[in-house]
Amino acid sequence: MSESTPDRSRVPAPVVRRLSIYLRELEELAAEGRLTVSSGQLGHALGFTGAQVRKDLAHFGQFGQPGVGYGIQRLIGDIRRILGTDRIWRLCLVGVGNLGRALLAHAPFARKGFQIVAAFDSSPDVVGQAVHGHKILHVNQLGRVVKDLGIEMAISAVPAGSAQEVCDALQKAGISGILNLAPKRLEVDGGVSVISVDLAVQLEQLAFHASALLAPGSDRR
Amino acid sequence: MSESTPDRSRVPAPVVRRLSIYLRELEELAAEGRLTVSSGQLGHALGFTGAQVRKDLAHFGQFGQPGVGYGIQRLIGDIRRILGTDRIWRLCLVGVGNLGRALLAHAPFARKGFQIVAAFDSSPDVVGQAVHGHKILHVNQLGRVVKDLGIEMAISAVPAGSAQEVCDALQKAGISGILNLAPKRLEVDGGVSVISVDLAVQLEQLAFHASALLAPGSDRR
DNA sequence: ATTTGTGAAGTGTTTCACAGCA
DNA sequence: TGCTGTGAAACACTTCACAAAT
Numbered sequence: 246m247s248e249s250t251p252d253r254s255r256v257p258a259p260v261v262r263r264l265s266i267y268l269r270e271l272e273e274l275a276a277e278g279r280l281t282v283s284s285g286q287l288g289h290a291l292g293f294t295g296a297q298v299r300k301d302l303a304h305f306g307q308f309g310q311p312g313v314g315y316g317i318q319r320l321i322g323d324i325r326r327i328l329g330t331d332r333i334w335r336l337c338l339v340g341v342g343n344l345g346r347a348l349l350a351h352a353p354f355a356r357k358g359f360q361i362v363a364a365f366d367s368s369p370d371v372v373g374q375a376v377h378g379h380k381i382l383h384v385n386q387l388g389r390v391v392k393d394l395g396i397e398m399a400i401s402a403v404p405a406g407s408a409q410e411v412c413d414a415l416q417k418a419g420i421s422g423i424l425n426l427a428p429k430r431l432e433v434d435g436g437v438s439v440i441s442v443d444l445a446v447q448l449e450q451l452a453f454h455a456s457a458l459l460a461p462g463s464d465r466r
Numbered sequence: 467m468s469e470s471t472p473d474r475s476r477v478p479a480p481v482v483r484r485l486s487i488y489l490r491e492l493e494e495l496a497a498e499g500r501l502t503v504s505s506g507q508l509g510h511a512l513g514f515t516g517a518q519v520r521k522d523l524a525h526f527g528q529f530g531q532p533g534v535g536y537g538i539q540r541l542i543g544d545i546r547r548i549l550g551t552d553r554i555w556r557l558c559l560v561g562v563g564n565l566g567r568a569l570l571a572h573a574p575f576a577r578k579g580f581q582i583v584a585a586f587d588s589s590p591d592v593v594g595q596a597v598h599g600h601k602i603l604h605v606n607q608l609g610r611v612v613k614d615l616g617i618e619m620a621i622s623a624v625p626a627g628s629a630q631e632v633c634d635a636l637q638k639a640g641i642s643g644i645l646n647l648a649p650k651r652l653e654v655d656g657g658v659s660v661i662s663v664d665l666a667v668q669l670e671q672l673a674f675h676a677s678a679l680l681a682p683g684s685d686r687r
Numbered sequence: 688a689t690t691t692g693t694g695a696a697g698t699g700t701t702t703c704a705c706a707g708c709a
Numbered sequence: 710t711g712c713t714g715t716g717a718a719a720c721a722c723t724t725c726a727c728a729a730a731t
């Protein structure tokens with residue numbers, strides 16, 4: 246019966262990632278009017294085993310009914326509480342280039358409770374402009390604005406060359422999470438979590454697998 | 467002693483991902499004029515151990531010199547060959563919304579050898595327009611154009627609701643890799659690789675870790 | 688009859704530690 | 710000396726399989 250928090254820092258990262266994915270599917274099922282789902286059904290729809298689903302949830306308590314499965318609405322609420330998405334998060338965006346602009350207008354973030362409330366850049370060409378309803382501020386105001394608006398997380402879409410510098414400023418401003426889209430590893434000291442997504446790296450993974458099809462495996466010593 | 471290809475399908479995914487990251491750092495080091503690097507130095511710069519670096523490379527052959535380390539230019543060439551990025555890949559983009567537009571203009575892809583040579587959408591509002599120098603085609607031309615232009619990989623930036631449909635069309639057109647940006651698991655049958663990136667999932671991971679800071683770990687039974 | 692929650696087994700990945708080479 | 714390449718050990722994650730619950 247819905248519990249929580251078994252020392253979150255030792256929950257394996259893959260478990261947390263899958264929780265998001267379960268949530269996505271559960272919301273879909275709820276929209277279809279389904280009331281309950283078994284671990285096997287949920288797993289099957291997503292390419293996981295039922296045991297995986299059950300073990301993942303077991304990190305956080307007991308949520309199911311033997312013989313019945315999981316109450317969909319209930320589980321949605323529980324997973325949201327576990328992930329911390331049962332409330333609205335205030336974010337800022339740093340770097341209003343092509344990618345940054347797209348993210349400012351990206352509706353799904355807001356729907357998931359991630360609200361971008363400020364946007365920063367350093368280029369005089371964009372500072373002062375309004376982009377998708379957001380007035381762009383200069384990065385040198387970042388510290389003040391983050392504190393004034395109670396901003397908790399940031400999306401950084403700046404070039405690799407400024408990524409660490411921006412990261413330092415965000416950290417100093419007291420932000421607790423950074424989604425880094427630059428192809429650069431960020432150094433932070435405790436208390437701030439960083440997740441980096443590099444789309445070029447993902448394309449290289451695809452290239453690797455696609456090459457395998459063309460270059461048959463010669464295994465010489 | 468640069469070698470290659472020890473049955474690529476059984477190389478662990480994390481190894482391939484790190485190869486991309488090593489490559490990124492090696493290119494940086496090369497730009498700084500460095501000639502050699504040890505596994506320890508390379509790992510340290512990226513948050514990995516030296517042993518990890520050596521084990522990863524060991525999947526593909528022997529690349530280093532005891533007492534010296536790795537020749538940077540040599541290793542860059544070898545990793546590019548392993549990943550299959552020692553040539554230009556022809557991609558198409560499907561879905562010219564906010565995100566799609568940003569990717570069409572995203573210079574780093576082209577620099578890494580991923581060239582977007584066609585863009586598709588289904589909305590009459592954008593089909594026929596030119597966006598960042600790309601004439602937008604209707605998705606119903608996808609099969610023909612993919613074959614005519616020899617397109618090998620696709621980036622799909624369509625809404626979740628059309629993601630599977632587009633995936634089916636891409637597969638039928640004979641594409642070998644899909645980078646899926648929609649929050650939806652794609653079903654494919656052998657021969658096509660899919661990598662999905664859902665930025666909302668990443669934000670949820672950050673929310674989970676940020677919540678841990680606020681909600682101290684009460685571990686009740 | 689069905690499905691959960693969970694120890695135990697199995698599999699996969701990372702780190703250790705050291706022989707061998709430059 | 711400094712560093713690679715690699716078995717062996719440690720650790721992490723997933724799957725199995727079944728008692729308990731409805």
